[in-house]
Amino acid sequence: MWRPGLIIARYTLLEALRSKLPWLFVLAGCAALALAGFLRQLALTESHAVQAALLAATLRIAAVFLLSSFVVTSLARETADKGQELLLALPMPRAVYLLGKLAGFGALAVLPAALFGLLTAVWAAPAQSALWAISLLGELWIMAAFSLLCAASLPHALPALAAGGGFYLLARSVGSLQLMAHGNTGGHGTVQQALAFAVDALALLLPRLDHFTRTEWLLYATGDWHGLGLVAAQTGIYVCLLALCALCDFYRRSF
Amino acid sequence: MAQRPLSSVPRPLWLALALALLLQLGWQLVHREAVARVQQLPAPPSAAVARLASLGEPLAMSKAMLLYLQSFDDQAGTSLPWRELDYERLAAWLDTAQTLDPRSRYALVAASEVYAGVADPVRARRMLAFVSASFAQDPLHRWPAMAQAALVARHQLHDLPLALALARQLRVRTTGADVPPWVRQMEAFILEDMDQLGSAQLVIGGLIASGQITDPHELAFMARRLEEIAAKKAKQNAIPGNRHLQ
Numbered sequence: 001m002w003r004p005g006l007i008i009a010r011y012t013l014l015e016a017l018r019s020k021l022p023w024l025f026v027l028a029g030c031a032a033l034a035l036a037g038f039l040r041q042l043a044l045t046e047s048h049a050v051q052a053a054l055l056a057a058t059l060r061i062a063a064v065f066l067l068s069s070f071v072v073t074s075l076a077r078e079t080a081d082k083g084q085e086l087l088l089a090l091p092m093p094r095a096v097y098l099l100g101k102l103a104g105f106g107a108l109a110v111l112p113a114a115l116f117g118l119l120t121a122v123w124a125a126p127a128q129s130a131l132w133a134i135s136l137l138g139e140l141w142i143m144a145a146f147s148l149l150c151a152a153s154l155p156h157a158l159p160a161l162a163a164g165g166g167f168y169l170l171a172r173s174v175g176s177l178q179l180m181a182h183g184n185t186g187g188h189g190t191v192q193q194a195l196a197f198a199v200d201a202l203a204l205l206l207p208r209l210d211h212f213t214r215t216e217w218l219l220y221a222t223g224d225w226h227g228l229g230l231v232a233a234q235t236g237i238y239v240c241l242l243a244l245c246a247l248c249d250f251y252r253r254s255f
Numbered sequence: 256m257a258q259r260p261l262s263s264v265p266r267p268l269w270l271a272l273a274l275a276l277l278l279q280l281g282w283q284l285v286h287r288e289a290v291a292r293v294q295q296l297p298a299p300p301s302a303a304v305a306r307l308a309s310l311g312e313p314l315a316m317s318k319a320m321l322l323y324l325q326s327f328d329d330q331a332g333t334s335l336p337w338r339e340l341d342y343e344r345l346a347a348w349l350d351t352a353q354t355l356d357p358r359s360r361y362a363l364v365a366a367s368e369v370y371a372g373v374a375d376p377v378r379a380r381r382m383l384a385f386v387s388a389s390f391a392q393d394p395l396h397r398w399p400a401m402a403q404a405a406l407v408a409r410h411q412l413h414d415l416p417l418a419l420a421l422a423r424q425l426r427v428r429t430t431g432a433d434v435p436p437w438v439r440q441m442e443a444f445i446l447e448d449m450d451q452l453g454s455a456q457l458v459i460g461g462l463i464a465s466g467q468i469t470d471p472h473e474l475a476f477m478a479r480r481l482e483e484i485a486a487k488k489a490k491q492n493a494i495p496g497n498r499h500l501q
Contacts, residue, residue: 042322045364050318057315172310180303210311219314220358 004092005100012074012104021070025112028062029119049219052123056215059119060136063112064168067140068147071105072160075151085255098250102148102243109140124218131223132213138235139212143168145242153249170202171209178203207238296327296344302354309355317356321365324348337373342381345370353389363389363400371407379412387421394428401425402438409445419445426458440477452488456481 117133
């Protein structure tokens with residue numbers, strides 16, 4: 001039953017390879033290297049740390065942006081040229097189609113994670129770079145699953161991209177929002193408490209992506225396998241949640 | 256994808272493209288000639304806001320803030336001397352960057368070795384105050400900047416009481432084995448410079464007695480130093496009217 005799913009995953013991967021996406025990853029890596037190298041020249045001290053920190057942040061954002069854009073535009077194109085309807089007319093459950101797509105996007109995410117992980121290994125200990133790359137893979141899987149959910153649920157590419165961007169910003173900054181909401185800002189009234197409660201509720205729904213792909217692992221070698229285990233568990237839970245959300249919505253839709 | 260030859264593009268379109276390009280070049284030329292004005296350093300964002308804006312990358316944000324700060328004195332078309340920089344805001348920027356990445360020495364190096372080099376003593380003292388406050392939070396990792404601050408106070412500001420106060424903090428707070436002994440000895444040397452030979456003797460003797468100096472070469476050096484101070488004291492005592500210096 002899952003063989004069609006594997007075929008869909010394979011063709012999703014092939015589509016990415018043929019649309020020159022790997023070259024875009026390489027180009028993003030080169031641009032990030034050039035930018036970080038230039039800024040390194042300006043640094044007074046800790047020039048390696050400056051380069052590694054800026055490079056890691058740029059690579060992470062580039063990987064997330066390129067992969068999410070590809071997921072959304074790929075599904076939008078498939079819907080527009082009726083390829084999706086053709087596939088769904090075949091004798092297989094809808095879940096096979098959607099999970100096959102997700103598997104293909106997940107396999108594609110290995111490429112930027114490995115490439116960018118190798119780039120960071122120039123400035124960091126190999127073990128820490130490996131942790132960083134595996135964690136980036138988890139972050140990319142979550143973003144691929146969320147983009148798939150948006151692309152499958154929303155009728156156009158632009159709202160799906162905007163929703164993905166908003167989700168990423170929130171998931172990356174919700175920890176800081178919580179700190180600010182509970183911080184000693186002088187206000188302890190009802191509004192302050194309601195705000196803090198709302199931020200806490202939001203934090204319960206979102207994955208803490210600021211705990212993923214941490215630059216301090218590269219700079220101060222603070223990463224360990226226990227931390228990576230927590231990242232892996234969060235990735236597993238959240239990808240399952242998003243995939244189930246996407247499936248529920250997909251089964252409700254009439255074509 | 257196959258493409259048609261360039262000649263298939265209508266001639267008016269080429270003309271419009273060339274005009275648009277000329278318009279862009281002219282626009283840039285006009286704006287390049289505008290007089291460059293010095294901008295004052297804006298107030299920094301709070302650490303919480305900077306952390307929020309960093310999207311979970313406080314270390315990268317800290318480095319970016321320091322590079323921005325560093326490039327501020329060399330603005331487009333003009334240059335802002337350090338003595339015209341608002342050092343209160345500068346210290347606040349450095350503090351925010353330090354809060355975002357407490358393990359980095361960048362902000363402290365910039366404060367003690369770059370911005371403290373300003374010709375204005377008031378501004379230099381502001382940087383030394385920043386270094387001193389940061390040192391108090393993590394003495395075992397931030398002592399190099401504090402030692403540099405003591406040297407700036409001693410040799411640049413010629414303010415021996417300030418240098419002594421900084422060196423005393425170094426001796427009292429850096430008791431770890433990772434800190435080299437000379438850091439703790441700075442106070443004794445500054446006391447010697449201030450002709451407070453008795454106090455210098457006490458500090459060196461205390462360092463030896465406390466067991467903080469274990470290296471035999473270091474011990475021999477400090478013993479020689481004690482002998483030199485004793486000789487100096489004896490010489491001063493020999494001069495009539497100098498006894499009040501003890």
